[in-house]
Amino acid sequence: GIQVEQSPPDLILQEGANSTLRCNFSDSVNNLQWFHQNPWGQLINLFYIPSGTKQNGRLSATTVATERYSLLYISSSQTTDSGVYFCAVAQGGSEKLVFGKGTKLTVNP
Amino acid sequence: NAGVTQTPKFQVLKTGQSMTLQCAQDMNHEYMSWYRQDPGMGLRLIHYSVGAGITDQGEVPNGYNVSRSTTEDFPLRLLSAAPSQTSVYFCASSSGLRLSGNTIYFGEGSWLTVV
Numbered sequence: 001g002i003q004v005e006q007s008p009p010d011l012i013l014q015e016g017a018n019s020t021l022r023c024n025f026s027d028s029v030n031n032l033q034w035f036h037q038n039p040w041g042q043l044i045n046l047f048y049i050p051s052g053t054k055q056n057g058r059l060s061a062t063t064v065a066t067e068r069y070s071l072l073y074i075s076s077s078q079t080t081d082s083g084v085y086f087c088a089v090a091q092g093g094s095e096k097l098v099f100g101k102g103t104k105l106t107v108n109p
Numbered sequence: 110n111a112g113v114t115q116t117p118k119f120q121v122l123k124t125g126q127s128m129t130l131q132c133a134q135d136m137n138h139e140y141m142s143w144y145r146q147d148p149g150m151g152l153r154l155i156h157y158s159v160g161a162g163i164t165d166q167g168e169v170p171n172g173y174n175v176s177r178s179t180t181e182d183f184p185l186r187l188l189s190a191a192p193s194q195t196s197v198y199f200c201a202s203s204s205g206l207r208l209s210g211n212t213i214y215f216g217e218g219s220w221l222t223v224v
Contacts (some may be wrong), residue, residue, distance in 0.1 A: 031211075035215075043213065048211070086151060096154055097153070097154065099144075100151055
């Protein structure tokens with residue numbers, strides 16, 4: 001099956017810093033989503049982005065489908081951005097969403 | 110709109126006991142799924158359903174049963190709990206992953222400990 005690798009596994013930032021999280025996948029996909037899991041365990045969908053670029057406030061994401069990677073940018077990070085960021089993909093015709101192992105982000109005040 | 114509702118939120122079981130995790134959604138979604146989350150492993154798909162009466166296995170189905178008698182409900186059954194099933198379980202729903210633009214929505218999770 002498809003493999004999803006996220007990097008870095010851990011990231012520690014000072015408030016106000018910018019960061020880039022990466023998601024590599026091993027095959028073509030028709031569905032790619034980014035999620036944020038807050039420290040209380042709640043999973044929130046950030047972006048549906050199988051290709052192209054999207055922005056939502058301080059967060060933006062870019063997926064280069066032909067090169068099989070996606071990037072999540074966080075600008076001017078805040079302590080509330082802390083948590084784990086997951087990338088998840090599904091291949092064409094599949095109803096199985098496969099998750100990476102996540103990037104744990106800690107933003108210190 | 111409640112979204113995806115899971116019950117119970119916390120449960121402790123003894124090895125060999127059975128139990129059912131309940132999941133309900135009020136968004137009229139055809140697609141529902143169960144994931145388990147273990148430390149350092151991300152989320153792994155247990156079972157999923159693309160509509161009432163249709164279920165299929167995910168990555169880690171052993172030890173779990175599901176059924177989908179209605180669009181709204183997708184219960185997960187542990188037939189004989191084992192310590193290896195200690196985990197956090199998430200139910201999710203979507204209009205369908207194959208359809209462009211459809212995101213997936215998660216419940217708040219169920220923390221299960223098997224002793």
